Amino acid sequence: MPLRHPQSRFLPPRWLLSDQRNDTVLERALERLPEGGGFIYRHYHLPPQQRLARFRQLAAIARRRGHWVVLADSALTAREWGADGIYGAPRSLYPTRDLLTLATAHDMAEVAQANRMHADAVLISPVFATQSHPGADVLGPMRFRRLAAHAAMPVIALGGMTPASARRLQWPRWAAIDGLSGDTDS
Template identity: 65%
Template sequence: MHQRQSLPNLWLLSDARNDGVLEEALTRLPRGSAFVYRHYHLPPRKRIARWWRLRDLCLARDHLLVLADSALTAREWGAQGTYGAPLALYPQRADLVQIATAHTMREIAQANRKRADAIMLSPAFATRSHPGAPHLGPVRWHLFAAHAQMPVIALGGMTAQTARRLGTQRWAAIDGLSAS
């Protein structure tokens, strides 16, 4: 897919924790960053209403809009990409950027087979999303990332400081890009 060369470096993910500051966080992101709208915590009607409010802000800032949902829903909602488990991806969908989530070598292999445009490999570091859960750390993260046949986006405990520690420019966060 042609978008692979032009994927943004910074990716903000939505969550119940950062919902109240998303407008501010999206405005602070450099132009042309990416926004992954998850909002699993909202019932369907509220989820779509919140999407439409945030969508206009993202378009005004030239952010890549990625929806954690099916390709059909992404098209209906005017998203530019989808985000989810590798097995939920549709191979070679030229109209949508497809971001696969990966936590294991098996999921990386699945994303490779599905020809995802990028993977979000997590958790790189300890994270508030999954307190006490094991994380990859820099050595294992790079070992796993080396098996991906597409760009890798670090997720999990990511901030500008942990991105430097990991040695990557392409990273995603909930709290790490939402805090004032």
């Protein structure tokens, strides 16, 4: 199946996600992210005007480093804010030709939804234990690979990912909140 967005074949191997927990270190984390990485801006905790202002601050840093900037919001908002793409659950995304579409999936049904909507990539999670959802069930490497095998697009591993867990998983693309926000290599 051909990739819908012409640039999706060049997806970065590392993706930093924003969160209330890592907000104070995002500038530094974006600077440390290897050039040409990906940045997914969520910041659901902020009111609309503050969310936009923070997006503009972080997007400027990301763009200077050659990072893709993806917004967890609608395609309309992503265009208005100047994002390169949209991110979210497949049932809430409406892909367009001008924006990269990154879907999230936690099970086979969501991977199938991402396939049907022709997402450019899917973030499958949680691979390992994560601070975002303490005590939640994790996929582990085997279940992650089973889900990834059913994806008709590139797969990005998410959940408890650090450089060390990425080596353990032996997966080319991965995303993190904490794992790319600090000095961790464990």
